[in-house]
Amino acid sequence: MQIPAAFDYARAESVDHALQLLAEHGEEARIIAGGHSLLPMMKLRLAGPEWLIDINDLADLDYITSDGDTVRVGALTRHVSLLESDFIARVFPIVRDAEQTIADPLVRNRGTIGGSLCQADPAEDLSTVCHVLRAELVIRGPNGERTVPMRELHRGPYETSVEQNEILTEVRWPIRARTASAYTKVERRVGDWATTAAGASVTMGSDGQIEDVTIGLTAVGLDGGTATRAADAVRGQQPSEELYAKAGRLAAEDCNPVADQRGTEAYKRHLADELTRRVLRRAVERVMATAGQGS
Numbered sequence: 001m002q003i004p005a006a007f008d009y010a011r012a013e014s015v016d017h018a019l020q021l022l023a024e025h026g027e028e029a030r031i032i033a034g035g036h037s038l039l040p041m042m043k044l045r046l047a048g049p050e051w052l053i054d055i056n057d058l059a060d061l062d063y064i065t066s067d068g069d070t071v072r073v074g075a076l077t078r079h080v081s082l083l084e085s086d087f088i089a090r091v092f093p094i095v096r097d098a099e100q101t102i103a104d105p106l107v108r109n110r111g112t113i114g115g116s117l118c119q120a121d122p123a124e125d126l127s128t129v130c131h132v133l134r135a136e137l138v139i140r141g142p143n144g145e146r147t148v149p150m151r152e153l154h155r156g157p158y159e160t161s162v163e164q165n166e167i168l169t170e171v172r173w174p175i176r177a178r179t180a181s182a183y184t185k186v187e188r189r190v191g192d193w194a195t196t197a198a199g200a201s202v203t204m205g206s207d208g209q210i211e212d213v214t215i216g217l218t219a220v221g222l223d224g225g226t227a228t229r230a231a232d233a234v235r236g237q238q239p240s241e242e243l244y245a246k247a248g249r250l251a252a253e254d255c256n257p258v259a260d261q262r263g264t265e266a267y268k269r270h271l272a273d274e275l276t277r278r279v280l281r282r283a284v285e286r287v288m289a290t291a292g293q294g295s
């Protein structure tokens with residue numbers, strides 16, 4: 001059995017209290033949310049915080065709300081809440097697509113969106129979802145609140161722009177009319193991390209052309225989180241199988257997969273191509289099916 005190094009523990013009673021505890025204990029303090037990424041890393045001695053600041057009592061960070069233009073999701077919102085929200089599934093079907101593939105019910109009952117994004121694991125499914133939905137992140141620190149776009153959140157694998165004395169508090173997803181999204185993943189067995197996954201969001205113009213699109217890939221080393229050349233090739237075009245194939249080829253060219261126990265570089269590149277085609281096709285079909293409903 002793996003056992004983490006000794007640590008001290010404090011339960012935050014509010015966001016301000018959590019910030020105060022982070023300031024008090026400095027570099028050696030870490031926020032713990034669901035603990036499903038941090039605790040395994042501590043057991044493997046890949047992380048060794050001396051203080052854990054538990055934010056699980058902060059119910060005011062656990063919510064899904066919308067004002068019609070933007071959906072706001074509190075950082076402590078659990079995977080299961082995102083999975084089970086019919087509202088989210090209607091407005092952003094990519095979220096339920098992705099959540100259905102994340103781990104198992106035990107992990108989904110505890111793991112949070114804030115922890116997923118702050119872990120910055122290149123195989124994290126919700127990171128791709130947030131890139132595709134052009135998320136904005138609200139971060140609170142000792143000097144107040146700031147908002148950063150998703151492309152600025154991750155500085156690299158396991159590294160984010162959330163400073164040691166800050167907390168991610170909210171994820172914002174803008175709602176767009178005539179838009180739908182999709183996510184699909186290849187995994188070695190149910191609940192495993194992605195071998196490769198892809199997500200896309202498509203906005204259709206009233207002329208039947210693809211007005212706007214974002215494409216994301218998971219676990220294949222895509223710089224900046226989105227496949228920009230593939231998206232540029234699709235934008236302003238009439239949807240067609242040839243177009244999806246072109247986008248798939250470009251996305252596969254632009255990723256940087258690494259061979260590991262989940263597959264060779266060539267296999268992952270092949271998946272990036274095929275899964276990009278599938279999510280584009282499905283997103284377009286979904287806009288068509290819900291045309292005029294603003295989803």
Ligand SMILES: Cc1cc2nc3c(=O)[nH]c(=O)nc-3n(C[C@H](O)[C@H](O)[C@H](O)COP(=O)(O)OP(=O)(O)OC[C@H]3O[C@@H](n4cnc5c(N)ncnc54)[C@H](O)[C@@H]3O)c2cc1C
Pocket residue numbers: 030031032033034035036037038039040075076101102103104107110111112113114115116118119123124125126162166167168169191192193194
């Ligand atoms: C067996 C298993 C299988 C899994 N499979 C998948 C999968 O297929 N796909 C997938 O995407 N994920 C998977 N996960 C990861 C899971 O989604 C985790 O829940 C998630 O990565 C981390 O969320 P958490 O709330 O548990 O974060 P924690 O482990 O509590 O924290 C993770 C990191 O984020 C920091 N942090 C947490 N919340 C905040 C905040 N609000 N502000 C600032 N920093 C914060 C912590 O300090 C820590 O550094 C799996 C996990 C396990 C154990």
